[in-house]
Structures are given as structure tokens and as C-alpha cells.
Amino acid sequence: MTETLPLDGLAGRIAGGASLALPPDYSFVPMAAVRALVRHGVRDLRLVTVPQAGIAADLLIGAGCVASIETAAVSLGELGNAPRFSAAIEAGRLAIRESTCPAIHAALQAAEKGVPFMPLRGLIGSDLLRARPDWRVIDNPLAEGESEGGGDPIVLLPALRPDVALFHAPFADEHGNVWLGARRELVTMAHAARETLVTVEEVRPGDLLTDETLAAGTLPALYVAALAEVPEGAWPLGLAGRYEPDRDHLAEYARLAASEDGFAEYCAEYVDEDAAGLCAAE
């Protein structure tokens, strides 16, 4: 049964030390919930970015909420490197599990299937393998004949099962079914995670699963532990089909977060008080 909670109640379900899966900047990022996590002072999160992240991860890292991160990349896109992420790595304050986009997708798919690992091509000869002692190279047991020079080595990735998947979606219904449209990586995230928490722009009456057109893009409520209705919950990022990113605000973040003092100033201005009203005022 999906619980409906206020934003702070939803964020309060994420305990210190939890592994937390977050979407990439182009897809349904739960920025209001991320700010709530910062206000709650959660510590030692182990982030998993699916497969990369931007301001959401940078904000959590800068605020001291994160002990480690498994990621293919953290960046502010056209605004450059993610400053708090880079500073934390350079200072040795943040443990990193280096990855590559398809490895994160594939390891989540292993978890959603309930199998212990997934094989993936590529990777052999990269320093990612050295940085990831949990990844194994085996000879393809199904190889036909002997390939030249070796037995067709292939990498095995252990299943990746985050404690919590957290994202923001356009709408859910009153039963807790959440519409995700074509954002299938979020479906995989939810299947793989122990529990999924979702903020939505709006909760609609009715049942999405009875509408054939909407059902195909719907995450059934059985995966969704709790929902919170948070209008503009992706701000300052955009929500595809709903609103555009607030590019001026993102540029201001990039400018301020370049220094520790500037980052503190940003938080005092936009995070410490619930920023939900700020975007509504625009």
C-alpha cells in the first residue's frame, strides 16, 4: 500500500547510510526532495547515479550528506564540471565507485531480474576494472571454438540493489500508480531498489492502470512505498513536457558552488528554507 506523505515525511524515510539511487539531470530529478534531505541533515548516503547526475548529487555532496558515490559521471552539463563533487574527490572526502553508463543500467537489470550478475562487453583494458575489484572477468563459457589469443574474456557486474530509489514524476493516481512515460530507466531503478519514493506534480483521481494508453508508461503502485505531492518538484531542473529548466538559476548555482563560501550562501538562500515557494512565485 502506497503511503501519501508530506515532502518532509517522505524525505524522513531515507536513513543515514542508505544507498540512494537518483536519476540523471534530463529525467525527472526530485530536486525538492533533495533539498529536504539537506535540511534533514542526513549523513553518509551512498549515492548511485542512474547513470550520471548533476546538481542533485552536487548539492548533496556539498552539504556533507554523502559518503560515497557510484557513478558514470557527475557534471553540470554545459555549465561545466560539478564543483562540489570535484572538490570532494580532490580532497579525498568522497569515496568513488567509478562506473560507465551501461554498467549501471546492466547491474540494475540484474537486480530487477533477481540474478546475481550481468555480463557486459567493453571495459577490458580500462582502469575502471582496476578501480572496481567487485567486477570480475571470466572467459565466456558459451564461446564457440577457441578465439584467437584467448577464451573471449567478458566482465561480470554484480547486481546493484539500492536501498531507495527517489525521483519526481508528472503525476500519479490515488492508488499510488506513477506515470513515467518513456523514462524506462526509472522503471528499472524502481524494480531494482528495495523501496521507491516518488514526488509528483499532482495526484489524479482514478486508476492509471485501467487506461491502456497510460498503463504502458505507468509504474504500478506495488513498487512505490510512498508518494508526496510537490508541484514544481524538479525545479530548478525542468520536467519534460511540463516546464523548462530555470537556466538563470542553474547558472547562479554553478557560479556560487565554485567555492565553499558561495555554496553556503546558495544553501542559505535556496535550501535552508523550503524553496518550493520560490519557483511558484516566478
Place this chain on the structure above:
Amino acid sequence: MNTETTALLIDVIAGMLEGLGRVAVGASSPIPAAAALLARERGGGRPALSLLGAQAGSDFTDGGRELFDRAGQGRIDAFFLGGVQIDGGADINLVGTGPHPAAEKRFPGSYGSAYLYFVVPRVILFRLEHSPRTLVRKVDFVSAPGTSPPGVYRPGGPYALVTGRCVFRFEPARGRFRLASLHPGHSLDEVRDATGFDFDSADDPPETPAPDAGTMALLRGPVGAALADVYPRFAAAFLG
């Protein structure tokens, strides 16, 4: 960068895509995207394109993994990668400089490179900054290696390296770059000084040809219009 140089880079990269079936372009890659659009325009709709970062009308419906799944099946003929550092063996580093993990300077991370470099047949490396700090003898961290030993599954790999000064072609059998052409106004001596790795070259390499009037018309017309859908700021600046 001026319009002439931008157009030249777009034109030379477009030439590398001619005759291919499908080309994918990553996010935040306006020049490769423009080159792919130009190639499609010249080819009458071929190669087909998948531009990441295009929101409405994106032809991906299976989430972030679909690009990689398509590439793994051989459905993508060309892709673009960059690098904080690229070395003479075409190893690329998107992670950081100095020791790992506590880097001297940390960059975003490897993205999909550690996979796509292996499975996409024609990977074009694009790095505008051509200097000894970007083109190095040996990368500090191998996000993806330029070549693999026999026996490692590798239908793909580096095809060319395009910089702000020149075009290199990669020769897999030698595991080295060969200078293919110098952009107008650049010399072989200058390129050698600006390159941290050793490469092969003719004594008198050709000049990268400037785009002709027909190409410029396409860039100002249909290519620019399509580009503006995904990269409005770049298109506006480039087209003036």
C-alpha cells in the same frame, strides 16, 4: 572560435560520416551534432541520426540503456567521444588528472566511453583544445583503451581525432595516429610542438579543405534550423 573554423570542423567531420547507416551523437556536442545533420542533409536522409539531448521527438523509448543496447547490437555505426586527455595510442581519459581516486583535478567521469569505444565501429574523437596538456604521451587514467589485445571482443574503436589544429587518422594495426590534414594557418612544426605524443606524418601534409559555397548554404539553411532545435545558443552564435 570563428565561424570559418567552426564550419570547417563541421564539414570535415561530416565527410567521415558519409555512407553510414546510423550515427548517434552524445549530449553537449554541438559541432558533432551539426556534422551529423550536414551528413544527413547531403546523403538525402542517410545516415539516420539519434541526437541525445533532443527532448521532443527523441527516438529512444526504452530509457537510458537503449543507446548502449543498440550499440551492442551493431545498430550504431559512428559515435563521438572526447577526453580530458587523449594519448598517442588513442587511450582516452574522462576522469581526472594525477593519481586516482584523489585526483589533482577531477572531471565528470567516463560516461559510456568504456563500452561504446569497444562496440561502435567508427568512433571519432573530438577535442578542440590541441595542447600538450590534452594530447599527452600517456593518459593518467584509462577510461577506455584505444586498442585491445587479440581475443578481446572489439568490433569498434577509434577512427580519427579532430582538433582545433588538425585531423589525425588512427591506424589500428600500428596503434598510432597519422596526421591526415592541417587546418588552414597551422603548420606541422606547430602541431608537433602542441602534441604530447609522437605521431606519423608525411613531410608535407595536405590542408584541411575549407567548406564550399554549397556546404555553407546547407549550414545556414536546413542544418542550422535543425541544430537550433537542440542547441539554440550554439546555432544562434554560429549562424550569427
